Amino acid sequence: MSNEQEFLPFPKGFATTAIHHSQEADQWDSMAIVPPLVTSTTFKQYGPAKPKQYEYGRSGNPTRNILEQVLANLDNAKYGLTFASGLATHSTLLGLFNNGDHVICGDDVYGGTGRLFRQVATKFGLDVSFVDFTNLAVVKNSIKSNTKLIWVETPTNPLMKIVDIKAAANLGKDNNIIVVVDNTFLTPYLQRPIDLGADIVIYSLSKYMNGHSDVIMGALTTSNEELYEKLKFLQNAMGGIPSPFDCYLVNRGLKTLAIRMQQHQKNGLAVAKFLEQHPKVEKVLYPGLKSHPQYDVFRKQTSGHSGTFSFYLKGVLKDAETFLNALNVFAIAESLGGYESLAELPSVMTHASVPPEHRAAIGITDNLIRLSVGIEDVEDLIADLEQAFSKID
Numbered sequence: 001m002s003n004e005q006e007f008l009p010f011p012k013g014f015a016t017t018a019i020h021h022s023q024e025a026d027q028w029d030s031m032a033i034v035p036p037l038v039t040s041t042t043f044k045q046y047g048p049a050k051p052k053q054y055e056y057g058r059s060g061n062p063t064r065n066i067l068e069q070v071l072a073n074l075d076n077a078k079y080g081l082t083f084a085s086g087l088a089t090h091s092t093l094l095g096l097f098n099n100g101d102h103v104i105c106g107d108d109v110y111g112g113t114g115r116l117f118r119q120v121a122t123k124f125g126l127d128v129s130f131v132d133f134t135n136l137a138v139v140k141n142s143i144k145s146n147t148k149l150i151w152v153e154t155p156t157n158p159l160m161k162i163v164d165i166k167a168a169a170n171l172g173k174d175n176n177i178i179v180v181v182d183n184t185f186l187t188p189y190l191q192r193p194i195d196l197g198a199d200i201v202i203y204s205l206s207k208y209m210n211g212h213s214d215v216i217m218g219a220l221t222t223s224n225e226e227l228y229e230k231l232k233f234l235q236n237a238m239g240g241i242p243s244p245f246d247c248y249l250v251n252r253g254l255k256t257l258a259i260r261m262q263q264h265q266k267n268g269l270a271v272a273k274f275l276e277q278h279p280k281v282e283k284v285l286y287p288g289l290k291s292h293p294q295y296d297v298f299r300k301q302t303s304g305h306s307g308t309f310s311f312y313l314k315g316v317l318k319d320a321e322t323f324l325n326a327l328n329v330f331a332i333a334e335s336l337g338g339y340e341s342l343a344e345l346p347s348v349m350t351h352a353s354v355p356p357e358h359r360a361a362i363g364i365t366d367n368l369i370r371l372s373v374g375i376e377d378v379e380d381l382i383a384d385l386e387q388a389f390s391k392i393d
Helices: 014-020 062-074 086-094 111-124 136-142 165-174 225-238 244-254 257-276 295-301 317-326 356-362 378-389
Strands: 045-047 079-083 102-106 127-131 147-153 178-182 200-204 218-222 281-285 308-313 342-344 368-372
Touching (some): 014 062, 079 225
Parallel strands (some): 102 147, 147 178
Antiparallel strands (some): 281 308
């Protein structure tokens, strides 16, 4: 599929960077085309406190270092850091702040993010406000004298709301507030928040970036040297690092990210259009469709959408369960962004930890289904959905 004209063009040189940046074969004695996997936890030094480059695996590792450099380059950032999971990335970021600091977070974010803020961060004295980021006037009015962090997720999970990244970044700059953007759903191939003014970009690498549903890992990128030095210290001090083997796998996954995202986008759009005209579907939440309420913002800051989106089924919990249980190609599972197609019910799965009253207020109902459309033959995916719909009375 060619990228539709109303979206930003795909980034030039992206696939070449993913394949070659920091991975030239002549830097290894072996001249290996594939970067070596270094599993050593410690490194010989020339003398006491005289390392060649690396000292201890928590503080630095050659395989991890390659991945962090590649991730930074793909994001048009200067620095990258990786962590044991997306939530380990979140936790390390929170280490930047002090008791009494205020955080503004979107009201519709990944369930684990909300749980971390509500049930953990508040225990350590952080004040957290959850607001609707589609109305930045509300965000602006939520700023306090002690606000230190604006946490943006766009598209949001699972309601696919779109936040104007540039406007949010300007709001942060005007008030000396750090702006973080979770770019997991789109990856730097489709959206580049650093270019739009974000201070820090975060990822669950477990999703599209790795793309094979076999690694749990997170990352952040930034071009702010002061923030990078603080976060690198926290990476070492807090210890939430990934294993060298997982870094090797993510680096391997990045080699096909561009071509995978093109196919996810092609399949996702076809499935979204199919669902939008289906009589048993109430509403489709797909940012790449003109029916989406923030479509104009979305098209100005992205190169299109991925394969993850949600829709409201006409019916109740029983109907949603019947539909999901009837799927054959789509698997009922949490997570997203792998080559395989998944389907889930956020209200009882990924967002079950969100307080029921909050779920009800923002629209995470028992008939809201989230799909992660994979890279299978799209005709088979549509046929699978159609036969599942036919099981609903």
